[in-house]
Each structure stands twice: as C-alpha cells, then as structure tokens.
Amino acid sequence: MMDCKQILSEVSNYLDGDLSKEVKQAVEGHLGKCTRCSLVYSTTRETLRIVSDCGVFTIPVAEGTRLRARLKELFVQG
Amino acid sequence: MSESPSDVSGENLARGDDDLPLLDRVLAGDAKAFEELVRRHEQRVYRVAMGITANHEDAEEAMQQTFLKVHQHVSEFHGSSKFSTWMTRIAINEALQIRRRRRPNVSLDELQDTKDGSLPKELRDWHDNPAQVFEKTRIREIVEAAIQSLPPLYRDAFVLRDVEGFTTEEAAAALGISQTALKTRLLRARLMMRDALAVFLQRKPTLASRASQVRWKIQDALLAGMRRAWKRADGGGP
Ligand SMILES: [Zn+2]
Numbered sequence: 001m002m003d004c005k006q007i008l009s010e011v012s013n014y015l016d017g018d019l020s021k022e023v024k025q026a027v028e029g030h031l032g033k034c035t036r037c038s039l040v041y042s043t044t045r046e047t048l049r050i051v052s053d054c055g056v057f058t059i060p061v062a063e064g065t066r067l068r069a070r071l072k073e074l075f076v077q078g
Numbered sequence: 079m080s081e082s083p084s085d086v087s088g089e090n091l092a093r094g095d096d097d098l099p100l101l102d103r104v105l106a107g108d109a110k111a112f113e114e115l116v117r118r119h120e121q122r123v124y125r126v127a128m129g130i131t132a133n134h135e136d137a138e139e140a141m142q143q144t145f146l147k148v149h150q151h152v153s154e155f156h157g158s159s160k161f162s163t164w165m166t167r168i169a170i171n172e173a174l175q176i177r178r179r180r181r182p183n184v185s186l187d188e189l190q191d192t193k194d195g196s197l198p199k200e201l202r203d204w205h206d207n208p209a210q211v212f213e214k215t216r217i218r219e220i221v222e223a224a225i226q227s228l229p230p231l232y233r234d235a236f237v238l239r240d241v242e243g244f245t246t247e248e249a250a251a252a253l254g255i256s257q258t259a260l261k262t263r264l265l266r267a268r269l270m271m272r273d274a275l276a277v278f279l280q281r282k283p284t285l286a287s288r289a290s291q292v293r294w295k296i297q298d299a300l301l302a303g304m305r306r307a308w309k310r311a312d313g314g315g316p
C-alpha cells in the first residue's frame with residue numbers, strides 16, 4: 001500500500017501519463033478514496049492548465065522593436 | 079497582444095519545418111529575411127529567457143546574444159531537429175550562462191531545502207473558473223510571479239516542460255541532467271506552483287465551515303469563562 005506521501009511523489013508522473021500500470025492503479029485507487037490527495041492532484045492539474053492558457057512572459061511590443069533595431073545596428077557594424 | 083506566428087509554427091506544424099525557406103534566404107545574405115526570422119521567434123526566445131533568468135534586463139541580453147549566435151551559426155544548422163528547437167536550445171544556454179554569471183551560487187544545495195513529501199499547506203478546493211474571479215492579465219501576473227519565485231533549478235525544469243512544452247527527454251538534454259533528476263525537479267516545481275496559486279485561487283471557507291469555526295470559538299470562550307469561575311470558586315486567586 002502506498003501512503004499519501006508516496007502518492008504525492010507520483011502526482012507529477014501521473015499527470016504526464018508516465019507510470020507503470022501497477023503504480024498507476026495504486027495512484028488511482030488512492031485518489032478515489034483520499035480527498036486530500038485528490039484535491040492536490042486536481043488543483044495541480046488546474047495549475048498546469050492555467051499556466052499554459054495565460055500566455056506567460058509575453059514580450060512587450062517595444063522590446064521586440066528594440067531588439068530588432070539593435071540587431072540591425074550590430075550587423076551593420078559587422 | 080495576440081500570439082506571434084512562432085507559436086503556431088512551433089506547435090501545430092510538427093511535420094515539415096516551415097522556417098526552412100526563410101533560412102535559405104538568410105543563408106543567401108537576405109537581411110530582411112533575418113529580421114523576419116527574429117520577428118517570428120522573438121516571443122519564444124523571450125519566454126525562455128525570462129523563465130530562466132527571471133529578470134527583464136538579463137532576458138533582454140540573452141535574447142540579443144541568442145539571435146547573434148543564430149546569425150553566426152545558422153550555416154551549421156542541418157535540420158536534424160526543427161529549427162525552432164535548435165534555436166531554443168541556444169536561447170536556454172545563453173540564459174543559463176547569464177544567470178551563472180549573475181548568481182554563481184545557484185547550485186544543487188538549493189534543492190536540499192525542500193525535501194520530498196512535504197504536504198501542500200493550502201488544501202481547499204479552487205474556484206471552478208478563475209476567469210470569474212480575476213482578470214486575465216491579473217492571472218498572468220500571478221503566474222509569472224509564481225514562476226519567478228521558484229528556486230532556479232526547479233524553475234528551469236518547469237519552464238521547459240510546462241511552459242515551452244518540451245518532452246522530458248528534450249528538457250533533460252537541454253539542461254544537461256538525467257531524466258530522473260528532471261522529473262524530481264518538475265514534481266517539486268509543480269507542487270510549489272500549486273501552492274503559490276492556491277493562495278489566490280482557492281475558495282473562501284464555506285459558510286458552514288465558518289459557522290462551525292464560530293461555534294468552536296464560542297464553546298472555547300464559554301469553557302475558558304467556566305474555568306475562571308471554578309478557579310475563583312476554589313479560592314485560587316484571580
Ligand atoms: Zn492521500
């Protein structure tokens with residue numbers, strides 16, 4: 001039997017579908033019974049969804065313009 | 079600002095590398111083509127550079143260095159990977175170099191602080207739809223601050239896997255660590271990110287749970303009052 005600590009150490013691999021069949025079953029069995037771990041799992045999954053949806057570190061328009069101007073300058077100088 | 083074309087080219091056109099025609103023109107010395115190449119990929123390079131350096135000025139420097147390197151070495155690109163992957167690896171290396179120069183002490187020691195198995199602190203359910211609670215830009219600010227607060231070695235793993243969408247294998251290779259190490263760092267990073275976002279996104283305690291807390295407080299107060307009364311009755315002073 002895996003305890004909460006062991007289950008949580010597999011949460012990340014579980015999210016990636018990167019577990020053996022046995023461990024995967026153990027994780028799923030535990031998540032079905034343990035509110036605490038299943039809350040950690042669902043909110044971690046939600047975390048990844050939010051991160052990939054929110055367009056993190058979007059380059060400021062001015063920054064792109066400045067970069068291209070600077071590169072042009074450098075190339076002209078040789 | 080809408081997503082730059084680079085994001086579309088990177089994720090949706092796995093077959094065929096649509097940078098190749100542009101690269102041919104770059105190799106032929108077409109300056110306009112290089113500018114177009116920069117425009118196409120500056121978003122991705124900036125994201126990686128910010129993710130690794132967590133600092134605006136450093137990211138800017140890394141970006142410039144990356145495109146200079148790309149320009150110098152573009153003839154060495156032979157298409158064994160997609161061009162965007164090749165370029166992103168250059169960006170990762172430039173950003174890591176700048177960070178090492180700024181913070182030579184970032185080391186494995188930093189990883190010892192957070193032992194496995196520490197359970198997340200905040201455990202209430204989250205709002206179903208964060209967009210109803212926060213504006214989109216506010217959510218982005220929260221996420222960016224959370225990423226920037228991660229220990230650098232965890233942040234690298236998180237940025238490459240969960241922001242850039244590298245596979246475990248690609249991310250481990252780009253960082254020069256084993257896949258096992260990558261997975262361990264990613265686990266810690268994801269749980270830390272979860273903790274950081276939980277502060278903002280979890281539901282307030284429900285009325286029922288608040289009511290029971292209030293009941294407990296009243297009972298505690300009553301008990302304390304009774305104890306004081308008993309003490310006085312025993313004649314044990316104030
Ligand atoms: Zn559990």
